[in-house]
Amino acid sequence: MLCQLRGTVDDSKLPGIPQGPMPFNLSWRASIRYYSTSLQGSKLFPVKELTTHDILLQSRFIYQPAAGLVHWLPLGLRTYRKLQAVIRKRMDQAGGLEMELSSLSSKNLWEKTKRWDNNELFKFKDSKYRDYCLVPTCEEEITNLIGDLCSSYKDLPLLTYQIARKYRDELRPRGGLLRGREFLMKDAYSFDLTKEDALRSFDNVNEAYRKIFEDLKLPVTVANADSGSIGGDLSLEYHLIHKSGEDVLFECNSCQTVSNVEKCQSLPEKGFKGAKEAECQYFINKDRNTLIIMYYPKGRTLTPRYIMDEIPDIDFSIDEEMALAMFKNESEESSSFLVKEIIRVIDPRVTSNTNMPDLKVLYHRNSMFTFTDIPIVEAVAGERCYECEKGTLSEHTAIEVGHTFYLDKKYSSPLDCTVVNEKNESTIVYMGCYGIGVSRLIAAIAQTGRDEVGLTWPQIIAPYQITLLSNKTSNEENLDVVAELLSSFDLQVDGRDGKFSMGHKLKQSKVAGIPLQIIVGKHFPLIEIEVRSPIQHSQELKDLYKRKTWDWEIQESPQTAGCSEKHLVHLTGLAQVVDLLLKCL
């Protein structure tokens, strides 16, 4: 793939450089085109004012044919594949077995897990009017598959994964890759005989995730999370902190616990005397014999599910009016007042100093129970951590890029995924599921890594590691010599001539976030290397510098946009220096 961008439009003048197959059968000319037309109109829209999504579009990583859909272009596809390779490597090391399930799934499994009635599911009918969906995730299919194929405890523990496209009928897709209707996700599923084993599998995958983000050199934040519609009771989210993020996290400055706002209880600040005024909301339990009244400070967001541990049979599907009607109705029918109960849940911010609203039901003192120590509203920054009760919470916005769930038997039970144990007894397996949004991760990395000049990728997923380019006057043979010298590297050779100036080619490479620009120009046989983002010199590099027997100058912090340092190296040492520089990234 050396000469993908090499040469002029005139095929007859192509130099004798090996030509690899073009991705997607794009013609030679199309390849030149995607490069040369990038950032059109950049004078009108300087890169630093563009959104990251626009940079991805204009530097031809992706093409957006319609809202929520993405075509991957040659440059973007390289990053897309490299990121998959990183994930694949770590999942394999964790013992994962890669598979690939169909993107289509028939209705019956989804009915068993009660997830068919979801308007984000892409549903359609075939010519025989049978219902299908495009998979938004694969718990149903994989659980069914494993239940069918695995029958003995000897098959466990089992970890399967796939990197495949997923579909969600988002009402309003947004932010391009961040929230598309079709996206790439790595989804993994673990199957274990016992809960202990399942929790070990959960830890195992989380460890693999840690390594993946370490490979990418990303400062990922792990947060306790609500498990949402997936269910289960243990769930971790992986986030990149960024101001554009849609998730809100709270971090405790004492115990360091990070939690998603959806799963973050908080205590009032020290010395808080109580809210001025309270509001309340009524709920009823599933047996319809207990009314639950939640009191919380006026103006705060009530989070009723925080009481789930204490009142597991609370029924959130019944609204306030219905709950009150049911309770009153039951009261009349039932002659015994004693079987009726009222539970008051009073948020800790509501105290004796607080104005309480009037009760809407008659009650009997003996049948009333009160919680006063369970926080039931969304946390806000500045309040005290509920975990350690010492630290103060601070707020961050973040982009969620990964999520792990311990599922217990949530899916294995309705889908009857069982194995026999040593005693030949049938037992339901324990599951976990684990996702990384691959396409979203690319967008998140682009977003968090970009600067005024353009994108900056972690070296391991940059579309190319190096752009090798010529200036307008250097002769082609010199470029060939250097290309040959560096042929073992992941190299993009931009030998376009004519109207493409050196500055033009440099800018394009830097906008695209290629880590190194190497210029074959007027100093030949000295070669210029520009480093896109700041790096730490390794000891190895410093040693080589001391031992060098050929020309090598380093210019720290040059006054060039998108360039942290420049090297002027003689051909003789070029490959060694490039190799060590890449290792510093």
Added chain:
RNA sequence: GGUCUGAUGGUCUAGAGGUAUGAUUCUUUCUUAGGGAGGAAGAGGUCCCGGGUUCGAUUCCCGGUCAGACCCCCA
């Protein structure tokens, strides 16, 4: 599903009741030659779709479609 905004050459845009401005891009060509080069000539538009008002609508009105932002939702 709600609220708002928008739709004009491939891309971005100006504009006004009388078929359209500028830039960019693309083609040919000359010059230039180290930080997104400059000139010359050329190419490229049923002004989103349907209806209404009008002598005449791309422009005004109504409806639709699509796109974007904010809600809502959300493994």
